[in-house]
Amino acid sequence: MRPGAIETLGALLDVLCPMHLIVDAMGRITHAGPTATKVLDTKALTGRDFFDLFEVRRPRLDPGVPGLRAAAGRRLHFVLRGPADTELKGVAVPFPEDRALGPPGGVIVDLSFGIGVIEAVGRHDLRSADFAVTDLAVEMLYLAEAKSVVTDAWQKLNQRLQGAKAVAEQEAYTDTLTGLLNRRALEPMMRRLIASGQEFALMHLDLDYFKSVNDTLGHAAGDHVLRHVAQILRQEIRDGDTVIRVGGDEFVLMIAERTSDAELSRLGGRLIRRLEAPVAFNGEVARISGSIGTTRSSTYAKPRLAVMMDDADLALYAAKQAGRGCHVAFRPGLRNAVEMRSVGAVPPV
């Protein structure tokens, strides 16, 4: 061996692969590249046993330096023993037997953080200068950071769009005059109730004499009355109930509890009494009433919106026929009764 050959080799390797170690036949570290020295952060690194510091995790090798030599050129997975259990990738190349470069039986091990470089950079305070000039680690760090910046921007955009969507949906389902839900909300609300499996009642309310308020006192008075009605309905329902303005002077109430006939009848009666109270508007007095048809989900084996709306309508029709200002609960026999009486009956107002 030429004197100084190993030092020259070490100096070259320090630049080409700064995270390398030169290990002699006994497994002792005889030289460490600058980054390896920084990462290992061990006093008196030279002379330390390589296998005290590292465990070869994969592939399975024969113990000691001969094992490393036999695995020449293969991808090796090491674990740096210590609290962090840092995983490292590496490759080993044996010294040639002819002593040209160094003592025979030794090995050069070059290490890399692989994908773990992002955490390692913070843990070991690594700088660009700690990586070989040709190493793409810094580019990878750039990319990781760029990715998080861009992902962040996307996420913010998504949040804003989500917020805008929620507002748009809210607006799409809201009746601007009364602030109640509008007809579009009927199906989704009903679907939600049916899916929840709880019993509920559907009340179809149609205002009586509302048209004459519009005709005699004007549309401003009509709007005022509608807002007043909305307020009454809101006051009479409880949490979990729903009020929807389904048409000009038509409302649907979904009542989630209080679904016995007696309770519904009491609620219907109270609503009608409150609707019949005179409403003052610009020195005039508007008087209306309301007819209500009700049906209960427990009447059906499988409640469906179309059927329940139809039956509530029928009950409402019956209430109109019965002289308006009253509440009728749907029952299966009602259809025949209504149809028999419908000849010459008073059409609903």
Added chain:
Amino acid sequence: MHGLINRAIELFLRDTYGQEAWDEIARRADLAPPEFEAMLDYPDALTVDVLAQAAQLLDKPEAEILEDIGTYLVSHPTAEALRRLLRFSGADFTDFLHSLDDLPARARLAVPQLKLPPVALTDHGQQMFSVTVGRREAAGFAFGHVLLGLLRAMADDYGALVLLEHKGCRDGVETIDVQLLEAAFATGRSFVLGAAG
């Protein structure tokens, strides 16, 4: 034009001249609502209009505004993420200059839709360089002025002392002369590789 560029213009104008000035510029440029989304694309003409309206309202040459945008992108706290990304390009200012050719590719690597005009550095020796900026098709504004402001701020960031001069535009190519007086003139701002993680 990519929203990131438009958003940078907007943030610069708002942070520097106030919300009212920005609102007025946005109104004159018919930008409603008066803000850009960083991740959406906008017609190039809109960017051109915003810059023209800003120049008119602020009574400043457009080149000056563009240069200030470049400086803002590196030095303002709002743009800290971008400063960090730029610092990945080189360990010192000389390194950074030599990596300028990669700038459009780096930008594309981060955001594939973000297209910057080609940038090329020529080393004249004795710390004299020139940077050419090719005008992107129909980009409508002189990116070289933005790059000049950005280079000035990056020199500060690295602690280097430089003289920079925009030499104008010929055949659609802008040229910036760079004279590096002292690479380590002052202590630059710190940059740690893993700080943002």
